[in-house]
Amino acid sequence: MNAIEIKNLSKNFGPKQALQGLNMTVPQGAIYGFIGENGSGKSTTEKIICGLILPTGGEVKLFGKDYKDPDIRAKIGVLIEQPGCFPNYSVWNNMMLQAANLGIKNAEEEVRKVLKIVHMEGSASNKYKNCSLGMKQRIGIAFALLGNPNLLILDEPINGLDADGMRIMREVLTDVTKNCNCTVVISSHILGELEKIATHYGIVRGGKMIAEMTTEELNASCPTYVALKTKDLENTKTLLNHKYSRVEIDENEYIRIYDSIQAEEVVEFLYKEHKIAVIEIKTNKISLEEYYIDLMKEGK
Numbered sequence: 001m002n003a004i005e006i007k008n009l010s011k012n013f014g015p016k017q018a019l020q021g022l023n024m025t026v027p028q029g030a031i032y033g034f035i036g037e038n039g040s041g042k043s044t045t046e047k048i049i050c051g052l053i054l055p056t057g058g059e060v061k062l063f064g065k066d067y068k069d070p071d072i073r074a075k076i077g078v079l080i081e082q083p084g085c086f087p088n089y090s091v092w093n094n095m096m097l098q099a100a101n102l103g104i105k106n107a108e109e110e111v112r113k114v115l116k117i118v119h120m121e122g123s124a125s126n127k128y129k130n131c132s133l134g135m136k137q138r139i140g141i142a143f144a145l146l147g148n149p150n151l152l153i154l155d156e157p158i159n160g161l162d163a164d165g166m167r168i169m170r171e172v173l174t175d176v177t178k179n180c181n182c183t184v185v186i187s188s189h190i191l192g193e194l195e196k197i198a199t200h201y202g203i204v205r206g207g208k209m210i211a212e213m214t215t216e217e218l219n220a221s222c223p224t225y226v227a228l229k230t231k232d233l234e235n236t237k238t239l240l241n242h243k244y245s246r247v248e249i250d251e252n253e254y255i256r257i258y259d260s261i262q263a264e265e266v267v268e269f270l271y272k273e274h275k276i277a278v279i280e281i282k283t284n285k286i287s288l289e290e291y292y293i294d295l296m297k298e299g300k
Contacts, residue, residue, distance in 0.1 A: 049185075203292065
């Protein structure tokens with residue numbers, strides 16, 4: 001069973017069509033990276049899933065049932081924008097108020113549990129206004145985890161975090177899926193970080209889903225390449241074009257060879273046969289960010 005199944009979803013805001021027949025499938029247990037440009041429809045889709053706005057048309061199912069089913073709604077945890085916290089209250093008191101709002105039994109035990117999951121158990125007495133951005137993002141996830149949800153919808157939870165904050169957030173989200181029987185949908189513009197944790201991806205453009213794939217499928221679409229520099233890039237590229245099937249010069253003025261070859265083979269070919277010295281050479285792989293940018297260019 002899939003955690004989310006969306007078919008032909010549309011949403012109009014007056015004359016503006018924010019979603020145009022969007023389809024989306026999120027397997028249970030996935031960390032689903034939801035990617036797209038500003039205005040592509042990510043937040044609109046997430047808000048429809050969460051019941052914050054109504055669609056114009058289409059079908060949304062969560063765990064095989066209509067998304068408006070009350071029992072299904074109780075399985076969703078949400079962090080869109082910021083948690084509604086009182087700035088002068090402690091983290092603990094804010095969490096207890098949210099637990100009361102949700103009617104959670106054994107509230108103290110539940111709050112301790114979720115604060116531990118998000119690595120905030122040592123900061124429960126801090127006033128919310130004195131917490132760092134990374135701490136506030138984790139408090140928001142703790143809010144979303146109250147009540148043991150099976151689905152988390154997180155809108156840009158890693159934006160603005162420093163390196164340590166992003167590391168902690170990666171650990172939290174990985175632990176949630178492994179230990180809490182939870183599926184996570186996370187939107188972010190920081191694709192390098194998303195690539196470290198996501199198991200599935202959905203890429204939207206102009207209110208439509210243009211690609212869905214697993215991490216394995218993404219890796220198959222992102223080949224490894226040899227990148228090198230010489231003093232005469234154009235002449236070197238011409239020579240390499242005669243020997244290899246795909247040779248390009250990138251924006252950093254590296255010559256890229258996408259054939260399945262070893263770096264040593266290229267160095268030997270250029271120097272022994274053409275007396276061209278390689279200044280720098282490395283083996284690399286196309287990243288999620290590069291793949292995404294190329295996909296956006298193709299659409300335009």
